[in-house]
Amino acid sequence: MSNTAAIVGGGVIGGGWAARFLLNGWNVKVFDPDPESERKMGEVLANARIGLPMLYDCALPDEGRLTRHKSISDAVRESAWVQESVTERLELKHKVISEIQAENPNVAIGSSTSGFKPSELQDNAVNPGRILVAHPFNPVYLLPLVELVPSRSTSDHAIETAKRILSSIGLSPLLVRREIDAHIADRFLEAVWREALWLVKDGIATTREIDDAIRYGFGIRWAQMGLFETYRVAGGEMGMRHFMSQFGPALKWPWTKLMDVPELTDELVNMIAEQSDRQSGHVSIRELERKRDRNLIAIMRALKQQGTAAGRLVKEHQKRMRPQLASAKPIISTRRTIPCDWTDINGHMNEGRYGQIFSDAAEEIMAFIGADDDYIAAGMSYFTVETTIRYINETHAGEMVEVHTLVTQGEGKKLRCFHELKRMENNDLLATCDQMMLHVSLTTRRTCTPADHVREKVEELAALHAEDIS
């Protein structure tokens, strides 16, 4: 049986939550009386269906079922999690929480609020212990950070439930030690936003120049190490104390206007809006969203390949979703979506990526026959010595594909596979690969005989797949 989450408030943030739950196999029940909500959520969901599957090198679980409900009590009934993302008005949040707890007093409630502390949300609640802040970042279906802020009244059980459920849908809960206005990340965003407004107002830089100052410099640094580790590296062998003693004094210099807030006059708002139009006005918001998502996916996939930062989180989530292969004829060795970083100048999947899909398929087969990560760590593996790939049909980013694999030879050091890459939508054959691998010692880098359990499994598959090969 699938789990069910209730989404109360279905705008861009609520829609992002709904998408993340649905695409991770949860059923989602939505309450939002706004007549525009269905359309808005639909657009977020459309982006998420394109984007999220591209993060992973295996298929996501079957999508859950989305239903819309006319009352909060209908939506939250029998839900294992409620995510509240209504407008930032405290009395509205209180009303919503009281309706949720009237129906389902023990369900854990996460609030997407950036403006309120959990203790404020808990005021007068029937069951304050089940309420905490779960503050996500847009786009919620891609970015892994969620700030989890309990108050002193939030129960440990609710905190543990939140951690478990949110981790299971690929988020990385950051438990904030003490409640504080704006939690953690938004304090930085607020600081940067204030400074940026002054720079524009004072004519030092335009919106585009400020964006460039961020994305060509410290923005790239922060995508991977954050602030302190970046400075630790900058401090060099002398360490963090040295860094602070060197740069600490500058803190006192009058570098900043932060202590002051610029008045948001019509003039300043117009100036920023006009600069922003010049910068990005030629691209629609929809296109900008898709571009943003492709960029985020490409960055997170790059970090995944390095096994670090947000990419490490994606990798761990992927590991939990990786399917077990079954002894069949053929074996379904891969099922995945073609990601947006695999296309080439012709607009279709680069020819090297066919090789990578077949190589990944072979890795799954290796794991299945016992030549898995532990086996490789212990010093043996299979190396590919020759592949012949026939390119039959084009494939494009976003398409779901499967690889069907037969073991066509399995004796001694030899493992030969024949792979067929198919588009799942219409079963079109996209490419085939005849792949010869040899078993090697990773110490000598020369061929050697596999361990018995591996050799036996290879022979068993070769025998199974040899029968009646057409």
Place this chain on the structure above:
Amino acid sequence: MSNTAAIVGGGVIGGGWAARFLLNGWNVKVFDPDPESERKMGEVLANARIGLPMLYDCALPDEGRLTRHKSISDAVRESAWVQESVTERLELKHKVISEIQAENPNVAIGSSTSGFKPSELQDNAVNPGRILVAHPFNPVYLLPLVELVPSRSTSDHAIETAKRILSSIGLSPLLVRREIDAHIADRFLEAVWREALWLVKDGIATTREIDDAIRYGFGIRWAQMGLFETYRVAGGEMGMRHFMSQFGPALKWPWTKLMDVPELTDELVNMIAEQSDRQSGHVSIRELERKRDRNLIAIMRALKQQGTAAGRLVKEHQKRMRPQLASAKPIISTRRTIPCDWTDINGHMNEGRYGQIFSDAAEEIMAFIGADDDYIAAGMSYFTVETTIRYINETHAGEMVEVHTLVTQGEGKKLRCFHELKRMENNDLLATCDQMMLHVSLTTRRTCTPADHVREKVEELAALHAEDIS
């Protein structure tokens, strides 16, 4: 004849400048009396030699010559650019600038200062018009941003020289419209740093938690779009004005302690140093540097594939470095470094990437025979229908490789190539690829006859390569 840059002050920043100039083919003359300078610069240069070539899919120019000099006048003589990166003390900078201009009064001088304005540097200078701030970001050899800050006295000619020279070594000069303390980016860093110190001091978050709050959330967003474009997307169809009216009021909320600066007491410094040790103390600074560089390279390569943000800059620089192929037997169709995002679970280059190298080699051949970007944009191209790759030797990230290509068949719609991938260091044969391509119409996605100039060039190469094939 190579260009020559003088580097005055050779620490981490000066070393980064030296590396970027050298690896882009400039000769570099260094002045730094610190006995530790040679070692420090050597370490930066070692990292740069590993990292920078991995950013590009073609070889960098031949490295320039590095010389060290005993006086400033020796170093700056006949240099086309002087980069000053001495300690942040104004009287020292004045002394250095006066020595530079005593020898070479007309050379453009860029200062790496973050703490001083150009007008301050110009005080009492012989030729103030040639002085401006050129403020880079660490690691200088990888990050493209350089803030160019002229004063009113800086000449247009010096500004244009700075733009031209710094762009030519792969930097992206951001011209700051008016001089201001800390220029642009450091104002943001200062704001975030202050807020971060408070969060640690108040026990809201540890250094690791703050880093996670950045790199799992807005850090990834900022690596690609910066601040304003990110908010423009968040504002949705209603636009930037709507976003500001919605979030503007929060500016006035007491979310921040920015107006106040925490005292850097021993206690606070210790707290941060200890948290940082717990977070990253198990990894040496050298390892952290390499990890940072691999991450930055992987992110920038991912953005390059998307053709956007810092990746667009890398792509443009690469385009300028792309060599012209020559009609030879064989044709050297590719020369490049294996990047750090191309290795697999076995630690060597993933088998799919062999396919990509050969595919890239074929693209170079295509461009050479006239099937270039314009030809493709006009609706025709070659598609690969079959490849056979033999994997002969392993290759690893950081190795320089070459592809030698023969056109083994070139008639009608057919273009067949035989590629050999070689390690340049020892001429080891790493892999071969027999690749059959067919000429196609991108409209019908079916085969068709090439344009005459393409067909003729293909036939010419096939004839050249057919002679005496062994």
